[in-house]
Amino acid sequence: MTRRALVHRVPTTGPNDVHGLAERIEGGEIDPAAIVAILGKTEGNGCVNDFTRGFAVQSLRAALAPHLPNPAALDAVSMVMSGGTEGGLSPHLLVMETRQSQDHGDGDRESLAIGVAHTPTMRPEQIGRIEQCEAVADAVRQAMDHASIGEPENVHYVQVKCPLLTASRVEDAAAQGCSVASTDTLKSMGLSRGAAALGVALALGEIDRGVLDEVAIGTPSNIFATRASCSAGVELMNNEIVVLGNSRHWTSDLVIGHAVMADAIDADAVYRALASIGLEADRQITPDQRGQAVAVLAKAEPDPSGSIRGARHTMLDDSDIAATRHARALVGGVLAGIVGHTELFVSGGAEHQGPPGGGPVAIIARA
Amino acid sequence: MTRRALVHRVPTTGPNDVHGLAERIEGGEIDPAAIVAILGKTEGNGCVNDFTRGFAVQSLRAALAPHLPNPAALDAVSMVMSGGTEGGLSPHLLVMETRQSQDHGDGDRESLAIGVAHTPTMRPEQIGRIEQCEAVADAVRQAMDHASIGEPENVHYVQVKCPLLTASRVEDAAAQGCSVASTDTLKSMGLSRGAAALGVALALGEIDRGVLDEVAIGTPSNIFATRASCSAGVELMNNEIVVLGNSRHWTSDLVIGHAVMADAIDADAVYRALASIGLEADRQITPDQRGQAVAVLAKAEPDPSGSIRGARHTMLDDSDIAATRHARALVGGVLAGIVGHTELFVSGGAEHQGPPGGGPVAIIARA
Amino acid sequence: MTRRALVHRVPTTGPNDVHGLAERIEGGEIDPAAIVAILGKTEGNGCVNDFTRGFAVQSLRAALAPHLPNPAALDAVSMVMSGGTEGGLSPHLLVMETRQSQDHGDGDRESLAIGVAHTPTMRPEQIGRIEQCEAVADAVRQAMDHASIGEPENVHYVQVKCPLLTASRVEDAAAQGCSVASTDTLKSMGLSRGAAALGVALALGEIDRGVLDEVAIGTPSNIFATRASCSAGVELMNNEIVVLGNSRHWTSDLVIGHAVMADAIDADAVYRALASIGLEADRQITPDQRGQAVAVLAKAEPDPSGSIRGARHTMLDDSDIAATRHARALVGGVLAGIVGHTELFVSGGAEHQGPPGGGPVAIIARA
């Protein structure tokens, strides 16, 4: 008996819209007990005062609770909401299931595999520091084991939900005589994302442990993970890991591939990611291919150099619209031009997640 | 002796940055006396309180004045600033010159041709109405004559700078016993753009005069011009027309082509426009081709249906960021993914300029 | 046996923060079964895509449900969330209780009285029209009866939660062969608020029924209610009414008074409202008086003339910040300067609720 991964892309009409999920559960398409993770794009600003993420999670939990045996089962579902549907991005959920399968597969073909794990609870003074990197690295390895993915090269996307510092957490650390990586709580989000990404890079063998002693965590750098997507949330003090890769031990018609965009308009990387999973394309992919491409996940950030291929951008100087909002809109446009639709999971805050101004793009497709 | 059109793409560091223009004038690259039009992207919000457009025009006029014989020569330069560099769009100027050429051309080859004209001064009650359509149509025909473009199919881009209503203009009309198309001054901008676009469609034979009696000007419609780009400005009461096309009577290595994007993510239209002028491409154009593509001009608007290919967008419900800003970011991303850079003249407000949610894209390239 | 009204002002740390409410219920300070209405300020934009209101209501309902006998009891609590805490406005809840009291009062002294009622369900084509005015007027009279307030002059604040049109409601009407007041759903919010306010004015004898045949509902006008505060919500199709006034049939140390601000900076009206309930003050009220003033409720809107006492304001031309956001910030500042704190229920959208650019202010105080 093997496992089978399912990914459902469910459009939403608002942050609290769960009717699509409910319908699919009612119709038998989704087995609520099999859900391991829900990623979602919600239509807030994706910044500090974005309450659409919490509203979505509260709504999803209320929708799932009646279908699950206990609160622990509910808590075990990793819910990662990414705020910000700038440009044409379309709010939607990616509901990921792991089911047992009678089908043993053909033993050779690799299919989408999902592994989850979490780190121990962090102390405030560990956030954004090497301790967090190492804890995340350990958990990524566990999640790979959980997914029966042996080789790092078979990992194509690692979602990390990581903690951040709040005023009271900073005080807790101080009460213990500990200093924290930053007393600026907004900045702590970037530090935590950066540390988590470096942990992913470490687990996947992209960097050596020694590098961590040298790198300035959270500063634009050529030291980065190629398959990490990290998101900081106030509601947890550990790190939740969802690893997506391909494995012979799983069986389904889904596979995942990825590439790294060197900058925000690196279309060729997107074509490479598509081709890596059998979606060879010139120009925009065909409607048939569009039907095959179940999920597109990418990271976006304003180029810290202030320009893209030498042409000035205005994201970083814009006091009306946050820079990450511009970046998501831009990358969303580049991707939509290629994949032909706008239900794309483009999230911001890409510290050590791809090169400065660029970021990873992963695609899950039906074979 | 024939004419020769030159187009210079000049990056700017701010709305009042004219040093790039000044350097090119000083270096002999630009002949100020030959400038017929300057189109520019500036980094304001592109909406009502966008003062970057006026700041840019004031700065450009101050920079050009010393080089021109008299104020009338300065006024003859059509300056169209489009605010809004959302996503990755990069502020820049497109400086267009018409020079006399000793080169007679080979008589067969078509080159970029530029024609300018303007309508008589409109009365407030004519704005956004059939009278404006007809006046613009006449002026487009004059500009075609001026450019020696005989056939409408050789026209690929018509920039119209059109008037709008202000409170005092509405009062002037009322004092004459006349009602205006709208007392809402913001709405009058859309009505004026729409009427101007329909005038272009009329001049280019895309619609019959009778259609104007039927169409609801300014309302999303399948009655549209395929090559119009209209922009309303408070500083004029007539309509300024710049027609760009190809003509055997001009000689240069520049040509222009266009296509109509059916929606905001219609990448295939962009590839068609490129191919029409010899830039055949799959995926992103090559760096060499990028060097050839001097200017990319497109119109963007939020799809009035509320969705793009069936996927909901959030532009129209966003009370923090104006819908046109989202639309420019999106179309800018789609275009940048194909042409490989971000110095793109993407402007908003596309009433009757392409189909609802879509719009024309024109490209000027070196052969 | 008489009734007793209680009003609790509860600060919140976010839209979903119900711990203050829960603590007061647990501590016996609030009786959940006695709650008739909860008004709240939440920190969204107060415009179309403000999800903080729905998030707050969902959170409040989840917090109250375990304390109430059935869903109907929960539905009977009128919850009116007003988004937007611009300037210094502080997010908070006003929890209003009606309890039975053994105290018969002294028969002469008037105390705060609360009455609730609701109209029948509206058909889409009735929204924003005279039918809505009349239905609201009837319900206001019922709520006055419910509150045992005989005379209109004893009414000082009428909160109306009213419906709005959505695309599907417009379609429903069309399917019945009916046209609606506006197909623009945003505009329908103003029309509904305006019609509701005129209904209040009718019930309180401020206008005659005949006036409704003349007035352009929703257009700035000198026909207005002096004690209405209307808020449109997508979640209902009837109108919920909460009337606050003073009555001899109630007993408590709370009273309510009001005045009408002639414009956004009409401080004298605020002093008059304070004086009407025994809080005589020059300059900022004293800390003692501040402790007495339990709730301050006001309406704010951008002056439609474009200026305040002849000085231009920029609210209406600002495409970055919605005009209602500016208006709330301004009125919040004027009020805070007088009452010495920022937990103020200032809401926007004041069609026919006070004169153009002004609005009612009501104050509930401990005697």
Add this chain to the structure above:
Amino acid sequence: MTRRALVHRVPTTGPNDVHGLAERIEGGEIDPAAIVAILGKTEGNGCVNDFTRGFAVQSLRAALAPHLPNPAALDAVSMVMSGGTEGGLSPHLLVMETRQSQDHGDGDRESLAIGVAHTPTMRPEQIGRIEQCEAVADAVRQAMDHASIGEPENVHYVQVKCPLLTASRVEDAAAQGCSVASTDTLKSMGLSRGAAALGVALALGEIDRGVLDEVAIGTPSNIFATRASCSAGVELMNNEIVVLGNSRHWTSDLVIGHAVMADAIDADAVYRALASIGLEADRQITPDQRGQAVAVLAKAEPDPSGSIRGARHTMLDDSDIAATRHARALVGGVLAGIVGHTELFVSGGAEHQGPPGGGPVAIIARA
């Protein structure tokens, strides 16, 4: 012969509107040769990408140039534009003149005195540091001399226009082997304002020189100037000082007073400032008094504690509207409620200018 100070409050219809100034020059009301400073509120966002300030200065310079003998005379006019007219703030100019007067005054009465001075050019590494404090302190003393104000207590408002760091200035410093106070250019604005304010405090005897060795420049602190208003601009590398105070050596019907607002809603401070110059008032000042109060100048900032008198504000967590914009709206509302109009010079960025969350307010009135 004595000097006479004139202050003209001139409303504007936009950042480039100079017709009010031109009319007053033409009508003889303003003598352009006597203008020493122009302070203005413009309707941008008051943050990084606020181009309304530069547009206003460019427009004012173009308007004044024909009236002045040479470019140096134009450069000698200190122009300080403050962006941001949130809430109800109304765009306007305060044009300050110094004229020679035949009137010798009565020798006893003090009148408004204006003194100007500037520091030497700063090196990048001096900005935001003690060197800047000391240079500003020296210049303030010079400006007091220039204004014949002997005693620090007669100084009521010191406007400083100070420099900031840019990427190229940081590089210049690095090329000299020098480090700068911050490589973050936005942060350098706050550091420069803070250092300038401390320089004012030093000159006015509010702090000892030794304090500068202890204080963390730019960090919220109880070490502050009570009469400084500092604004950073990219166009200068020295500090321009305008000192306003009262002096027996000047004669006019104008006087200036000030007070320090302890927080953003400290109305009592405003009443004290009014009373100090003879405008005793309760509630809102009378229309007559309003006519006397020629100019109101105040500093606003979001309370760094996150609350105002214990009530949470949301300014610092708002990723849609910059915190300084909220703060200006709030303080503008408090002031407008008292002085009865909205043409108020409220500017943001109050590092060491009044206590954290508060700031100075100065009022110029006709006796």
